Amino acid sequence: MIAKGFSYGLQKSISIGIGYAPVALTFGILSLQNGLTVWEAGLMSLFVFAGAAQFIAIQLIGQGATIWIIGLTTLVVNIRHILMSFSMIRFFSGISLGRLSLLAQGLTDESFVLNSKLLEDIRTPEERSRVALGVNVGAFLSWVIFTFVGAWLGNQMNITFSGFNFALLALFIVLTVGIVNRSNVFTYLFAGILAIILKMLIPGKVYLLLSVAIAATVGALIEYYRESKENLEIKHE
Amino acid sequence: MSKEIVLIILFMTVVTYGARVIPFILFRNISLGGFWKSFITLVPVALLAALVIPELIISPENSIRLLNPFLVAGICTFIFARRVSNLFYSILFGMIVFWGFDKII
Numbered sequence: 167m168i169a170k171g172f173s174y175g176l177q178k179s180i181s182i183g184i185g186y187a188p189v190a191l192t193f194g195i196l197s198l199q200n201g202l203t204v205w206e207a208g209l210m211s212l213f214v215f216a217g218a219a220q221f222i223a224i225q226l227i228g229q230g231a232t233i234w235i236i237g238l239t240t241l242v243v244n245i246r247h248i249l250m251s252f253s254m255i256r257f258f259s260g261i262s263l264g265r266l267s268l269l270a271q272g273l274t275d276e277s278f279v280l281n282s283k284l285l286e287d288i289r290t291p292e293e294r295s296r297v298a299l300g301v302n303v304g305a306f307l308s309w310v311i312f313t314f315v316g317a318w319l320g321n322q323m324n325i326t327f328s329g330f331n332f333a334l335l336a337l338f339i340v341l342t343v344g345i346v347n348r349s350n351v352f353t354y355l356f357a358g359i360l361a362i363i364l365k366m367l368i369p370g371k372v373y374l375l376l377s378v379a380i381a382a383t384v385g386a387l388i389e390y391y392r393e394s395k396e397n398l399e400i401k402h403e
Numbered sequence: 404m405s406k407e408i409v410l411i412i413l414f415m416t417v418v419t420y421g422a423r424v425i426p427f428i429l430f431r432n433i434s435l436g437g438f439w440k441s442f443i444t445l446v447p448v449a450l451l452a453a454l455v456i457p458e459l460i461i462s463p464e465n466s467i468r469l470l471n472p473f474l475v476a477g478i479c480t481f482i483f484a485r486r487v488s489n490l491f492y493s494i495l496f497g498m499i500v501f502w503g504f505d506k507i508i
Contacts, residue, residue: 185490237414247422253443270424329498336497357449358456386441
């Protein structure tokens with residue numbers, strides 16, 4: 167078997183890269199409408215590279231929110247990356263801190279979902295880190311480039327299209343199709359219901375972190391309990 | 404470029420990158436099993452639910468509204484994506500359906 171590496175990951179990232187295009191274009195266009203310049207929009211994508219938080223931030227900037235509100239909201243929205251990053255470590259045992267810190271910048275909801283599926287089938291941590299880097303770089307380039315294109319377009323003309331409001335959600339929904347199956351649909355629905363309740367009760371974005379942490383804990387406890395019961399039954403036989 | 408926006412971007416970068424890199428630094432030599440293994444494989448599933456489902460049924464006035472363009476477009480996008488496994492077409496489809504229903508509802 168030929169070792170899989172960076173170019174394999176880059177090739178696999180095309181689906182994310184193409185999917186990011188309409189979302190990043192939308193972000194660029196909306197940035198301009200909220201008073202940012204082309205460079206400010208592009209730099210935000212380059213440094214922050216986190217779709218949901220960026221959309222929320224430009225809205226807040228448009229409303230004249232303070233830097234503290236924006237920073238704290240970003241923290242609340244993006245603290246979920248701790249869970250994703252924590253979930254990725256299992257693939258990279260023994261990889262150097264330097265490469266890990268490079269991989270970290272590419273961690274997004276989409277690259278995480280794709281990498282989680284892709285890296286299962288790759289044998290060594292070394293190969294996995296190269297493939298993941300390819301995936302991340304492809305997604306990153308698309309996000310940054312199409313932000314600039316969108317911002318440039320938004321600068322040339324005033325584009326209004328209500329479909330922009332749905333771009334990011336559409337991306338998440340398509341990801342759902344690839345990842346939810348019979349074995350995890352309980353956790354999915356439970357997290358969804360929790361998120362609805364918590365969102366209505368608690369102002370801000372704290373509901374995201376809470377519902378993910380609670381639902382994944384409950385789902386994992388059920389799986390763990392089932393497995394240990396099965397093991398007991400095997401022993402009894 | 405305004406100084407305030409640059410500071411905002413910097414602030415956002417620090418908190419976001421921090422959340423991305425800290426677990427890599429703290430837990431990089433730990434192998435997980437049992438409960439924790441199930442937990443980390445369920446995180447992406449729970450995350451997608453939390454990101455999507457409230458947006459589809461909670462209105463800006465913070466009440467549940469089922470007949471709204473977000474939910475209709477969400478269901479249509481889901482069905483479309485199941486049949487046509489193409490990220491780009493599915494997103495474009497969702498945006499156009501949303502635009503259509505936003506005009507009607």
